[in-house]
Amino acid sequence: MRNIETIKLGVDVEQLSTIITQARTEERAERGLQVARRLTDLAMRIQQKGLSGIEAAELLRQEAERYESEAQEAVH
Template identity: 45%
Template sequence: MRSIFISTPQGDNAAMDELLSVARLDERRSRAVAVSARLAKLARHIQAGRLDCQQASELLREEAARYENEARELH
C-alpha cells in the first residue's frame, strides 16, 4: 500500500485524526465481515464433507497459516 501525504493547516489535526479513525474502523469492519464469511464457508465444508476431528483441525491450521501469510505480505 502506498503512503499518501497531505499538507494540512495546523488547525485541521483533529479533523484528520477523526477521518483516520473512521477509515480504520471501516477497514476493521470490512475485515471482520470477510473473516466471518470465510469461517462460515469452512464450517459448511466441514459439515458437508463430514470431516473427522483430524481433518477439521488440519483445515483450520491451513486457514490460520493463510492468515499469517497474508499478514506478513501486508507488513
C-alpha cells in the same frame, strides 16, 4: 542562524484525526466481515464433507497459515 520555513496547511488536525479513525474503524469492520465469511465457508465445508475432528483441525490449521501469510505480505 537556520532558515526555517513554516508552511501552514489548511487541514485541521482534529478533522484529519477523525477521518483516519473512521477509516480504521471501517477497515476493521470489513476485515471482521471477511473473517466471518471465511469461517462460515470452513464450517460448511467441514459439514458437507463430513470431516473428522482431525481433518477439521487440519483445515483450520491451513486457514491459520493463510492468515499468517496474508499478514506477512501486508507488512512487507
